[in-house]
Amino acid sequence: MLPTVLDTFWTSLLIQILVFGLFALSADLLIGHVGLLPMGHAAFFAVGAYATAILEVRHGQGFALSVAGGLVAATLLALVFGLAVRTGDVYFILLTLALGNVVWGAAMRWTSFTGGENGVSNVPPPVIAGFRFERLDDYYYLVLATIVACAVGYRMLVRSPFGLTLRGIRESESRMRALGYRVEAHKLAAFMLSGALAGLAGILYIYWNRFVSPAAAGFLVSAEAVLMVILGGSGTVLGPFLGAAVIIVIRSYGSAYFVAWWMTAMGLVFIATVLWAPHGLLGVAERFRRGRRMEIAGGRLASEETRP
Amino acid sequence: MTPAIETVTLSRSFGGVHAVDGASLRVPPGQRRAIIGPNGAGKTTLFNCLTGVLRPTTGRILLFGDDVTRMPEYRRARLGVGRTYQISNVFLGLTVLENVVLAIHGTRPRKWMIHRAVDRLSDTHAQALGELERVGLVHRRAVVVRALSYGERRQLELALAMASRPRVLLLDEPTAGLAPAERERVSELIATIPRAVTVILIEHDMSVVMGLADEVTVLHRGKVILDGPPEAIQGNAQVREVYLGRR
Numbered sequence A: 001m002l003p004t005v006l007d008t009f010w011t012s013l014l015i016q017i018l019v020f021g022l023f024a025l026s027a028d029l030l031i032g033h034v035g036l037l038p039m040g041h042a043a044f045f046a047v048g049a050y051a052t053a054i055l056e057v058r059h060g061q062g063f064a065l066s067v068a069g070g071l072v073a074a075t076l077l078a079l080v081f082g083l084a085v086r087t088g089d090v091y092f093i094l095l096t097l098a099l100g101n102v103v104w105g106a107a108m109r110w111t112s113f114t115g116g117e118n119g120v121s122n123v124p125p126p127v128i129a130g131f132r133f134e135r136l137d138d139y140y141y142l143v144l145a146t147i148v149a150c151a152v153g154y155r156m157l158v159r160s161p162f163g164l165t166l167r168g169i170r171e172s173e174s175r176m177r178a179l180g181y182r183v184e185a186h187k188l189a190a191f192m193l194s195g196a197l198a199g200l201a202g203i204l205y206i207y208w209n210r211f212v213s214p215a216a217a218g219f220l221v222s223a224e225a226v227l228m229v230i231l232g233g234s235g236t237v238l239g240p241f242l243g244a245a246v247i248i249v250i251r252s253y254g255s256a257y258f259v260a261w262w263m264t265a266m267g268l269v270f271i272a273t274v275l276w277a278p279h280g281l282l283g284v285a286e287r288f289r290r291g292r293r294m295e296i297a298g299g300r301l302a303s304e305e306t307r308p
Numbered sequence B: 001m002t003p004a005i006e007t008v009t010l011s012r013s014f015g016g017v018h019a020v021d022g023a024s025l026r027v028p029p030g031q032r033r034a035i036i037g038p039n040g041a042g043k044t045t046l047f048n049c050l051t052g053v054l055r056p057t058t059g060r061i062l063l064f065g066d067d068v069t070r071m072p073e074y075r076r077a078r079l080g081v082g083r084t085y086q087i088s089n090v091f092l093g094l095t096v097l098e099n100v101v102l103a104i105h106g107t108r109p110r111k112w113m114i115h116r117a118v119d120r121l122s123d124t125h126a127q128a129l130g131e132l133e134r135v136g137l138v139h140r141r142a143v144v145v146r147a148l149s150y151g152e153r154r155q156l157e158l159a160l161a162m163a164s165r166p167r168v169l170l171l172d173e174p175t176a177g178l179a180p181a182e183r184e185r186v187s188e189l190i191a192t193i194p195r196a197v198t199v200i201l202i203e204h205d206m207s208v209v210m211g212l213a214d215e216v217t218v219l220h221r222g223k224v225i226l227d228g229p230p231e232a233i234q235g236n237a238q239v240r241e242v243y244l245g246r247r
Helices: A008-034 A042-057 A063-086 A089-109 A136-159 A161-171 A173-178 A183-209 A219-232 A238-276 A280-306 B043-051 B073-078 B096-105 B122-135 B150-163 B180-191 B206-212 B230-234 B237-244
Strands: B005-014 B017-027 B032-036 B058-063 B081-083 B168-172 B198-202 B215-220 B223-228
Touching: A008 A136, A008 A161, A008 A183, A008 A219, A008 A238, A042 A063, A042 A089, A042 A183, A042 A219, A063 A089, A063 A183, A089 A219, A136 A161, A136 A183, A161 A173, A161 A183, A161 B096, A173 A183, A173 B073, A219 A238, A219 A280, A238 A280, B005 B043, B017 B043, B032 B043, B032 B206, B043 B073, B043 B081, B043 B168, B043 B198, B073 B081, B081 B150, B096 B122, B096 B150, B122 B150, B150 B168, B150 B180, B180 B206, B206 B230, B215 B230, B215 B237, B223 B230, B223 B237
Parallel strands: B017 B223, B032 B198, B032 B215, B081 B168, B168 B198
Antiparallel strands: B005 B017, B005 B058, B215 B223
């Protein structure tokens, strides 16, 4: 399909959009449904990537076990960090920010385990049932299949009674408790699911990049996830992928011109989104569609009035 | 008979303020009990202790004979304690129907279900529509609660409490802020609650109290100063004195 007509640059770009879209989607489970703003989500992304890379490179483990290890590591980290879920609002933001930095610090300084600034490199391509995903095009399809499965599962999850429960918590925790919900348990479950998905994004990333460094755990990565969600449209499945597409395309094309100004550009995009498109690009599209419909309805009304 | 709710010298203080101060009450199953008293008498604090929002400083709370004094709020809810709030506490960003579905699922394991869409659960859907029918909000089911009028939100508040099928229902000023016609409507709604449910309501409107209550408890400065049938309370000199400070 697509990669056959695209060159390596574009295939790579598509893979990044899908991977970071999934990462943003994992953050949006908390942002758009539970109503929590995680500012350290790169921790799960990085731990998934590191655990898989270390298992592959240093312990010579196969694809299945390395992926499972990455997923377990990210989920366990989310369970531990889930303690932060006990708080809400600004405390949640600050605690996730701090915990994200703890993971970044570990990646940086725990040299014997993480490789420090050098990171972990030379991760081999995935091998499934004897097939080596050596070529970028082949790997693209593996990523695409994984993302589609995740998106379908995610959609099911947010439309299920469990998903509605999360939105109930967003709207009123006190009422949820009075109705018999153990709010903390639901929040912790959502946090672990979100962490596992972020970890999976990290795993898909490491098999594409073949290398992971502490930058993957950095604040910039966490902040970008939030920006992608808000830019694309929070509380939807498509929004985070749309946001990821915009950010990654701009970065890939623009970095030649404004590599030093990237942070500034991102900040401006963020401010513009919050001010003029609080529901993201999908919100703008929806408004445009509804506006047109009202215009048409208005036009019809006007013509009826002028009818003799 | 074992009371539905019993408190034994229940106290709750905030710093030096004794909001509830040694209050003992026994509410038999199926009774409609009104709790009246001037502002600051400790009525809402008493409710918050009964539902588990607040831990009492001293004293005990029994639910059908079982000690629930230290039990968390969500577990009491599962044992059948339902409530409404003085200031509407509903899910503003969700639709009316979603609000009721959340209330129905609260006491059931189904709230953890992840493999089916919530709008495909026909039994939940039917029950939710039934609850909305009862409060007269069926035609508003697809509306986001933020768009409801104040009166409609009060009705939804009641629907949420009823949808969780409580055995004991605590109503905190259900008619507060309503126009006379709406007040009557809500009173009628409360009157249709089956007798299997024990109802305790905080209410300032004496006509509502007279119409609904079997027994009235007068609270003043956190203490129960009087307990009796509505007729006896209405003519009581002490009660009038308690309220005089306010009027």
